[in-house]
Structures are given as C-alpha cells and as structure tokens.
Amino acid sequence: MLLTIKSKLVTTQEQHDQLLRTMVFFNKACDYISDFAYNNRVFSKYQLQKHFYYQIREKFLLSSQLAVRAFGKVTESYKVDKKTFHRFKPHGAVVYDQRILSIKDNIVSILTLDGRIKTEIKYRKDKNIDNRKGQTNLIYKSNKFYLQIVIDQPEATLVNSEEFLGVDLGIVNIAATSDGKMYSGEKCQRVREKYARIKAKLQSVETHSAKRHLRKISKKERRFKKDTNHYISKDIVQTAKDTNRSIALEELTGIRERITVRKADRDKHSKWAFKELRKFIGYKAKINGVIVRFVDPAYTSKQCSICGHISGKNRKKQDTFSCQKCGHIENADWNASKNIASRAAINQPIVLCSGN
Ligand SMILES: [Zn+2]
Incomplete structure (x- = not known):
C-alpha cells in the first residue's frame, strides 16, 4: 500500500538558505521552460530538453539531474491542462529522485545549487522509509522544509x-x-473551546500579526486533532x-x-x-x-x-x-x-x- 508521509527537515540557517535558493532557481527554471512550452505548443519532455537543456543548466545553475526534474515538473503539469499558461511559484515544490536525494536512517543527503548537504529528518518510526517509491518532493511551509515521501508500506x-x-x-x-x-472527547472539546476563545479575540483585531497568529492557532488545533485520531485509530x-x-x-x-x-x-x-x-x-x-x-x-x-x-x-x-x-x-x-x-x-x- 502506497502512503505519502511528510517529514520535517532539521536545517541550520545556512542549509535553510541553500535549500531556499535551490527552490527559487528550480521554479524560475520551470517558469522559463513553461513560457517556451506554452508559446510554442511544445509539451514533450524530450523535445523541450533537446531544445534547451544546456541553456537551463547554465542560466539557473542547475545540476543535470535537477534540470531534468524541472523539465519533468513542467511537462507533468501540462499533461493535466494545456489550455492555460502555467506559472510556478518561487516556493513551489522541488522534485527529487533517488539519484539526488538519498535517505539513510534519519539522515537525508540532498542536492542543492551548492552541492549536496546532509540534514536530519523527523518521521514516525513505524514507517518504513527504506521502501521509498518514485519521486520525493521538497516543500516549504511556514519557513520550514519538509519532504513528501511516498513509501510502500507492506500489508499483512x-x-x-x-x-x-x-x-x-x-x-x-x-x-x-x-x-x-x-x-x-472531553480533552478535544476543551482544546477546541480554548482555541475558539483565542480565535474570537484575534478575529476582532485586523492586524497582520493577528492574522498570522490565527493561522498558527488553527494549524495547532488541526495537529492536535490529527494526533488524537492517530492514537485512537492505532489503538x-x-x-x-x-x-x-x-x-x-x-x-x-x-x-x-x-x-x-x-x-x-x-x-x-x-x-x-x-x-x-x-x-x-x-x-x-x-x-x-x-x-x-x-x-x-x-x-x-x-x-x-x-x-x-x-x-x-x-x-x-x-x-x-x-x-x-x-x-x-x-x-x-x-x-x-x-x-x-x-x-x-x-x-x-x-x-x-x-x-x-
Ligand atoms: Zn432490552
């Protein structure tokens, strides 16, 4: 059974910046490829790579494998819809394959524009991360990096x-x-009520930081509920x-x-x-x-x-x-x-x- 798990990367400030720069350049490359693909109605990965593989590598400082993945990300997205022009957000996912991202125990080795870096990842130990399948996405959320890993969890x-x-x-x-x-459900109810009170207070304040705080609270509440559901279902x-x-x-x-x-x-x-x-x-x-x-x-x-x-x-x-x-x-x-x-x-x- 294929499961997607999300694991947080533990990064130093330097590693964080390296990953972020890689992400921005990767998506800039995607935008560049998308522009050509859409305007020339060329959606084949092979054709696009043939046309400007070297240009992409040089212009966006991408390694061979990252460049190939950028072509892949663009052509995959046009497979779904060719009618509209696809723009790629600067902090959109970077697609990694096994050649440029490897995981051993809880250490991940991941390619950036500055070469490979090694960081720790956090994940639930009951998940067998050695059974990794296909591509792994590097995503960026609330100033933190995560890996979306597809694993093949054996079924009894x-x-x-x-x-x-x-x-x-x-x-x-x-x-x-x-x-x-x-x-x-008592504890869940108490947590919900506590957060509801904080939310009501924050909603009356229209400041930027109040809104940010509100998002944070909602996320915390979802996280709590999710953990509870994990615990109950497991038991x-x-x-x-x-x-x-x-x-x-x-x-x-x-x-x-x-x-x-x-x-x-x-x-x-x-x-x-x-x-x-x-x-x-x-x-x-x-x-x-x-x-x-x-x-x-x-x-x-x-x-x-x-x-x-x-x-x-x-x-x-x-x-x-x-x-x-x-x-x-x-x-x-x-x-x-x-x-x-x-x-x-x-x-x-x-x-x-x-x-x-
Ligand atoms: Zn009876």
Missing part, C-alpha cells in the same frame, strides 16, 4: 474473522468500542488484531444524521475529524490485515443490545441507554457499539418493532 494478509469489534463514533466519546473502551486496530477480530463501523450517513442536530460550528469541525478518524482506521486496518465491515447505521443508538427492542424512548438521557422493554441500562455509546458489532456479525437488515 487479511484475517477473515466473523467476530467483530464494534466501534461507535461520537462527540462525548470520540469512539466507544463494544469491549466497553471509551475514547473520551482500535491493534485491539482488533490482537484478538483476531474484524472491525465494524457505521456507514458514514449515520454519523452525519446525528451531527446535524448539533451546533453548526461544531458540526463542520466534527465531520472533518470523523472522516479523518475513519480514514486512519481504514488504512491502519489494511496494513495490519484487519477487515473493516460497514453496517447500516439506522437506530444503532435506539436499539437495545440485549433484547433488540428499538424505541426513541430508550434514549431519554443523552449518555444513558435505558431499555423500555427489558430494563437493560448501559452507557449509550457502549450499547450502540455492541449493536454495530452484532449487525456486522449477522449482516442482516434491521427489523423495526411496531409502536415506536
């Missing part, structure tokens, strides 16, 4: 288990499993794997239905975070050979996990399930996740009781 053989770990996604609990484990997948079970999740429509009744701003934020958590569970499951089955989300929160009785009255309180038929009382999210697990196991449509 799928274990076809008909036993399920049911997972209910929500807000009070970001996730609840049919084993009774709750991943509380859920590991639990399923360790106990030889598949994972059961609701189809996406169920989550949307339940969220729309909540505040608009929370709605937007939650939808995004849910999608991300599901995506993370999906790919981590695949890597670990765990099957994910999606079930019909109808009434998972209103159905009793013991007797099967479905009624809106079973949910009088926000966080407690209380069956009107058999008297079963349980945490609402736990009850829902059990329903999700059993639905996946029987894989049958839901039969509604009358009189609801």
Whole structure:
C-alpha cells in the first residue's frame, strides 16, 4: 500500500538558505521552460530538453539531474491542462529522485545549487522509509522544509474473522468500542473551546500579526486533532488484531444524521475529524490485515443490545441507554457499539418493532 508521509527537515540557517535558493532557481527554471512550452505548443519532455537543456543548466545553475526534474515538473503539469499558461511559484515544490536525494536512517543527503548537504529528518518510526517509491518532493511551509515521501508500506494478509469489534463514533466519546473502551472527547472539546476563545479575540483585531497568529492557532488545533485520531485509530486496530477480530463501523450517513442536530460550528469541525478518524482506521486496518465491515447505521443508538427492542424512548438521557422493554441500562455509546458489532456479525437488515 502506497502512503505519502511528510517529514520535517532539521536545517541550520545556512542549509535553510541553500535549500531556499535551490527552490527559487528550480521554479524560475520551470517558469522559463513553461513560457517556451506554452508559446510554442511544445509539451514533450524530450523535445523541450533537446531544445534547451544546456541553456537551463547554465542560466539557473542547475545540476543535470535537477534540470531534468524541472523539465519533468513542467511537462507533468501540462499533461493535466494545456489550455492555460502555467506559472510556478518561487516556493513551489522541488522534485527529487533517488539519484539526488538519498535517505539513510534519519539522515537525508540532498542536492542543492551548492552541492549536496546532509540534514536530519523527523518521521514516525513505524514507517518504513527504506521502501521509498518514485519521486520525493521538497516543500516549504511556514519557513520550514519538509519532504513528501511516498513509501510502500507492506500489508499483512487479511484475517477473515466473523467476530467483530464494534466501534461507535461520537462527540462525548470520540469512539466507544463494544469491549466497553471509551475514547473520551472531553480533552478535544476543551482544546477546541480554548482555541475558539483565542480565535474570537484575534478575529476582532485586523492586524497582520493577528492574522498570522490565527493561522498558527488553527494549524495547532488541526495537529492536535490529527494526533488524537492517530492514537485512537492505532489503538482500535491493534485491539482488533490482537484478538483476531474484524472491525465494524457505521456507514458514514449515520454519523452525519446525528451531527446535524448539533451546533453548526461544531458540526463542520466534527465531520472533518470523523472522516479523518475513519480514514486512519481504514488504512491502519489494511496494513495490519484487519477487515473493516460497514453496517447500516439506522437506530444503532435506539436499539437495545440485549433484547433488540428499538424505541426513541430508550434514549431519554443523552449518555444513558435505558431499555423500555427489558430494563437493560448501559452507557449509550457502549450499547450502540455492541449493536454495530452484532449487525456486522449477522449482516442482516434491521427489523423495526411496531409502536415506536
Ligand atoms: Zn432490552
């Protein structure tokens, strides 16, 4: 399975400047090639290189391999659209291949206009960076350099288990499993509220630095949420794997239905975070050979996990399930996740009781 990972480069000021200068020259070269390609309607890499490979090298001080990659970047972009002229931003990505960028352990050797430099990169250790595929992009964001690396993460053989770990996604609990484990949303909520307060204050100030601060805060919040989703998805997948079970999740429509009744701003934020958590569970499951089955989300929160009785009255309180038929009382999210697990196991449509 191909995954793209983003790793930060640890650079000295000198290395930072060297990389930035390389980036600017690389993109200037792209612009120059683009200008010729567009005006002369020549979009073949071979033709363009034949025409002014040496000129590009000399004019923009690029090494042979970097020059080739600049031709590549321009022709790739025109493959998508030849109707408009393509301009390349000074801080756009520089495309590297294995000949001009190598990584050993956590040290990257990367070509600049001043020759090769060596710097440290940071990445999650569970990613096998030795399985690097194709090209690597050098990108520049908020005054820092990152590598976008495509890696081939091996997948385990799928274990076809008909036993399920049911997972209910929500807000009070970001996730609840049919084993009774709750991943509380409380901390996320607190962080969100804290950032919302700072944002409101900053939004009333129209200065440049306030705007910059605002962007920084938003990024921090996204980062926190992402880390949380990484942690939860990893734990859920590991639990399923360790106990030889598949994972059961609701189809996406169920989550949307339940969220729309909540505040608009929370709605937007939650939808995004849910999608991300599901995506993370999906790919981590695949890597670990765990099957994910999606079930019909109808009434998972209103159905009793013991007797099967479905009624809106079973949910009088926000966080407690209380069956009107058999008297079963349980945490609402736990009850829902059990329903999700059993639905996946029987894989049958839901039969509604009358009189609801
Ligand atoms: Zn019941």
